Amino acid sequence: MTTEYDALIVGGGQSGLAAAHHLRRRGLAVAIVEAGTEPVGSWPHYYDSLTLFSPAKYSSLPGLPFPGDPDQYPHRDEVVDYLRAYAEALDVDIHTGHRAEFVDHDGAGFHVRTHADAVFCAPRLIAATGTFGSPHLPALPGQDRFAGKLLHASDYRLPEDFAGQHVIVVGAGNSAVQIAVELAQAATVTLASRTPVKFAPQRPLRRDMHFWFTLTGIDSAPVGHLLRHPPTAPVFDTGRYRAAVSAGRPHARPMFTSLESDTAVWPDGSRTRVDTVILATGYTPHLPYLSGIDALTVDGRPRHWRGVSITHAGLGYLGLEWQRSLSSNSLRGVGRDAADLARRLHDLGR
Structure with a gap:
């Protein structure tokens, strides 16, 4: 089966849905190719207690406000419901159950072949x-000798799964701290990081930080782009996480120097028995289907400038960290990037 469109989008999560909205507004025939059973991205696979750090009024895609109290911090399942409703309102073809296997480019357009043996074609x-499909798993000294479990944060769901264990959570960002604090209710938890955890107030001067991000321009291009790769990203906190870490639940320590059997060795020479290590060490772009057209670097990252490919006319990217701004890979920011990308790709046909 071969089907042709004006534009194809691989991925039916928040980025793909925002892109579809803006491409349709420009009159293009659009299709989304999505591996999952419905177009809600990776949200159903995140840990059960995940809550956004941005209030609902700052967490919408273009054209549909997030429902409910605008000052609430939406839960994972509320985001899934919102994306489901957003997709239903789009006037585009959404092909679920089609995982993109590889992409060909013949000079005039792109041909996406899926694992279901379908081919979708478009000039954009x-x-x-x-x-989410490419968790970053740094090599740990001694991990080949470690007898416990070594997991990524993408594998974490519930604290009860680790009841009675000694768990080390590796990382210093929002997810690492959120998981470690929750896990400390059911397990003995150490939060290990190469740099100390830094906290920033969630509501400075009684306004959510995203109000200030919007007011100052930090959350959008081009001002926010100047802050790319800060020395250490802070953990946004109402005071709960700082209090938990200060109380030793979890216990924060500098990164261990090695793993040995069922033991972690610390910089001061002390040793701790450990059952599980959870790596909250982030992700890298998941783009294996583009590996055959020389669009990626040797380490699999897209070769682009602010979302537009520098290797292939008509190819674009959405949802990349720091693509155009601080908020590029978030619900609150991807709509702006999608509008910019849709404009630039649409202009190719003029």
């Missing part, structure tokens, strides 16, 4: 598959 292609 947006890669919007996010990062």
Whole structure:
């Protein structure tokens, strides 16, 4: 089966849906190719207690406000429901159950072949598959000798799964701290990081930080782009997480120097028995289907400038971290990037 469109989007999560909205507004016939059973991205696979750090009024895609109290911090399942409703309102073809296997480019257009042996063709292609499929797993000294479990944060769901264990959570960002604090209710938890955890107030001067991000321009291009790769990203906190870490639940320590059997060795020479290590070490772009057209670097990252490919006319990317701004890979920011990318790809046909 071969089907042709004006534009194809690989990935039906928040980035792909926002792209579809803006491409349709420009009159293009659009299709989304999505591996899952419904177009809600990776949200159903995140840990059960995940809550956004941005209030609902700052967490919408273009054209549909997030429902409910605008000052609430939406839960994972509320985001899934919102994305489901957003997809239903789009006037585009959404092909679920089609995982993109590889992409060909013949000079005039792109041909996306899926694992279901379907082929979709278009002169424009947006890669919007996010990062969840490619967790970053740094090599740990001694991990080949470690007898416990070594997991990524993408594998974490519930604290009860680790009841009675000694768990080390590796990382210093929002997810690492959120998981470690929750896990400390059911397990003995150490939060290990190469740099100390830094906290920033969630509501400075009684306003959510995203109010200030919007007011100052930090959350959008081009001002926010100047802050790319800050020395250490802070953990946004109402005071709960700082209090938990200060109380030793979890216990924060500098990164261990090695793993040995069922033991972690610390910089001061002390040793701790450990059952599980959870790596909250982030993700990298998930773009294996583009590996055959020389669009990626040797380490699999897209070769682009602010979302537009520098290797292939008509190819774009959405949802990349720091693509155009601080908020590029978030619900609150991807709509702005999608509008910019849709404009630039649409202009190719003029």
